[in-house]
Amino acid sequence: MTRRTTALSAAVALAAALxxxxxxxxxxxxGGSSAGKPELEVSGAFMPQPVMDMAGGFLTITNSGDTAxxxxxxxxxxxxxxxxxxxxxxxxxxxxSFDIPANGELRLERGGNHIMFMGLKQKPRQGEKVAVxxxxxxxxxxxxxxxxxxxxxxxxxH
Ligand code: CU
Numbered sequence: 001m002t003r004r005t006t007a008l009s010a011a012v013a014l015a016a017a018l019x020x021x022x023x024x025x026x027x028x029x030x031g032g033s034s035a036g037k038p039e040l041e042v043s044g045a046f047m048p049q050p051v052m053d054m055a056g057g058f059l060t061i062t063n064s065g066d067t068a069x070x071x072x073x074x075x076x077x078x079x080x081x082x083x084x085x086x087x088x089x090x091x092x093x094x095x096x097s098f099d100i101p102a103n104g105e106l107r108l109e110r111g112g113n114h115i116m117f118m119g120l121k122q123k124p125r126q127g128e129k130v131a132v133x134x135x136x137x138x139x140x141x142x143x144x145x146x147x148x149x150x151x152x153x154x155x156x157x158h
Contacts, residue, residue, distance in 0.1 A: 057115030
């Protein structure tokens, strides 16, 4: 009988742990198991409607964990060649990874770092969504849908 009770409470504890994981990652107080890991959250993602056979992708990755991570690659069914670019002196350059600092953020925005979809297999239109998967050095991949916005869309211009 004691054993049965133990198994039951273990199952309850597990369910509670899973519920916590699925919830917001903002409070770092969910036990010692999350210590030392990046806690990533993606926001503000979009793709301006492409005018050529390439497209940009923009988003912010917030890391509320106390360990840094890196965005190492992006994949999508839209393109077999998705790159990550930085912009220096108004010139784009492909990079191997972007740093996501501990308790910080990585911003991909117009005029700066961005995702670049080369050789589009089709041209997504405003109102559609493009599914991508973000790959990291440490964290598990994150799937995001980028809403396609007007070609000149820029959330910084309010
Ligand atoms: Cu680029």
